[in-house]
Amino acid sequence: MHHADRHLSCRCPGRSPTGRGFCCRVGGSVWRALWRSTLRRQLAADGKRAPLRRPRGDHARDPPSGLVSARHTARPGRDVTVIPAIKAAAVSAVALTTVAALLAIAWHLKHPLLYAVRPLETPILLAAAAFGGVTAVRGRYGWWPAGRRSLVLCVGALALLTLGREFEFAATRHRVIEGSDDLRTLGAHFVVGFREIDEVEALAANGLIGGVYITRRNLRHGLTALAADLARLQRHRRAAGLPPLIVAADQEGGEVSHLSPWLERLPPLSSLVRDTDPAPLVERVRRYGERQGVGLAKLGVTLNLAPVVDLRPALADGRGDFLTALASRAIADDPTLVGEVAEAYVAGLADAGIVATLKHFPGLRRVHADTHLRRASLSETPEALEPDWLPFRRLAVTTETAIMLGHVRLAALDSEHAASHSRVVVRNLLRREWGYTGVLITDDLNMGAVYGEGIDRVAAQALAAGVDLVLVSYDPEQYYRAIGGAAEALARSEIDRDVLHASCERLTRLRARHSPGKDQAPETARG
Structure with a gap:
């Protein structure tokens, strides 16, 4: 039986005695017609004419001249043109699948997951489009005719989409750099990372950002060079009559020590809990915080994104947080102990002039998804989460710290938005019910839990x-x-200017708790 006639058990109405329904008979006929038409076109392109099926009988072993190569000796009854057709279809399928993947990348051009190859992203896509177009037009590699036409259209779409996305981003960047009163109003609320200081120098001088985030990639030229760069940014701010930049870092101790080894790498706070030192725990933790804070202050840091006050989860609870690694970062699983240690650590940082940040509210202990990669939610009620929130509530009242909002949804309060951008969580729970008047900062908006919703919208x-x-x-x-x-939302009055004004007052109080360092880089800093 010809392969186009093979079929599974047919269940459509009007089946014939052979078991094939009307739709199957028509579909089979259409498929055979298309298949034979494709083979005829291929033979015509090669200047050959031959029967579509091998002759049977005495001459079955003698294929038509030039139709089958020595490598593809056909068996009796086998279609001698099947192998070239399969090859053409396979080449076309692989090419179209590759272009489809590249189209997806072009649609998400400048995605955070591709940040490591950002300089090569657009050139690679355009080069792939050019190569695919040339090979398809020239008809090399045995293209299936329909596949070749489809490929030409796809690579054209790939080039247009890549250029369109690139121009769209360039236009957005140009509008921001030009600056406006609304952009400067909003810019005071953004803390931005950078690779080279030139990327943020103009933004800082023009009031388009309120702070910078520094990490290991900024220390390629050494500690002294980075300290000098940060001091230069602060001078630009003073010259423009702007408040000092908030300089944030992520120096928890242990594995999350993003400024080490340039700054001293201290053990995690949890190690102090297990330490057998006879000195009181609170005293040891405070000295630890001050020691860490002195190094940060010399560099020019004003806000440290620590401590982690999420309660430690069980090690075998099925968590999928290999990027968060909460089990090794959390202080302990006892909320009272976590509160005591965190309070002493915050006081130690404050002694060195550094503001601490409690993270990651509403807590990651019960979360089994990694918010770096995908959405996560908590199904428990606020009453059930009270033990997890005890360290946050204790320090929110007794200390002057910031709180980092994680990208976790509190389903009982707001199932549509993560805590990092939920009005219910921020206004009703933290501001109204808790009475918290300190600074709230989001976790990185590049994280997968929220980036897919649109970073502009979030x-x-x-x-x-x-x-x-x-x-x-x-x-x-x-x-x-x-x-x-955010600027578009402000223009549509979706952001209340009174809310922004109240936020600016909280940021002013935050800056007042820190005395910016000297303009010059410290001589004691290590390169």
Whole structure:
């Protein structure tokens, strides 16, 4: 039986005695016609004419001249043109699948997951489009005719989409750099990462950002060079009559020590809990915080994104947080102990002039998804989460710290938005019920839990909710999309200007708790 006639058991109405229904008979006829038409076109292109099926009988072993190569000796009854057709279809399928994948990348051009190859992203896509177009037009590699036409259309779409996305981003960036009163109003609420200081120098001088985030990639030229760069940014701010930049870092101790080894790498806070030192725990933790804070202050840091006050989860609870690694970062699983240790650590940082940040509210202990990669939610009620929130509530009242909002949804309060951009969580729970008057900062908006919702939309919702600082650290170029979306929301009155004004007052109080360092880089800093 011809392979086009093979069929599974047919269940359509009107089946014939052979078991094939009307739709199957028609579909089979159409498929055979298309298949034979394709083979005829291929033979015509090669200047050959031959029967579509091998002759049977005495001459079955003698294929038509030039139709079958020595490598493809056909068996009796086998279609001698099947192998070239399969090859053409396979080449076309592989090419179209590759272009489809490249189209998906072009649609998400400048995605944070591709940040490592950002300089090569657009050139690679355009080169792939050019190569695919040339090979398809020239008809090499045995293209299936329909596949070749489809490929030409796809690579054209790939080139247009890539250029369109690139121009769209360039236009957004240009609008932001030009600056406007609304952009400067919003810029005071953005903390942005960078690779080279030139990327943020103009933004800082023009009031388009309120702070910068520094990490290991900024220390390629050494500690002294980075300290000098940060001091230069602060001088630009003073010359422009702007408040000092907030300089944030992520120096928890242990594995999350993003400024080490340039700054001293201290063990995690949890190690102090297990330590057998006879000195009181609170005293040891406070000295630890001050020691860490002195190094940060010499560099020019004003806000440390620590401590982690999430309760430690069980090691075998099925967590999928290999990027968060909460089990090794959390202080302990006892909320009272976590509160005591965190309070002493915050006091130690304050002794060195550094403001601490409690993270990651509403807590990651019960979360089994990694918010770096995908959405996560908590199904428990606020009453059930009270033990997890005890360290946050204790320090929110007794200390002057910031709180980092994680990208976790509190389903019982707001199932539509993560805590980082939820009005219900920010206004009703934290501001009204808890009475918290400190600074709220989001976790990085490049994280997968919220980036897929649109970084422009999430940034606007966070500011509208009353969040004070929006963090865009891993992929700094996303800042332009984020503030662009916030500016559009402000123009549509989706962000209340009174909310922004109240937020600015909280940021002023935050800056007042820190005395900026000297303009010059410290001589004691190690390169």
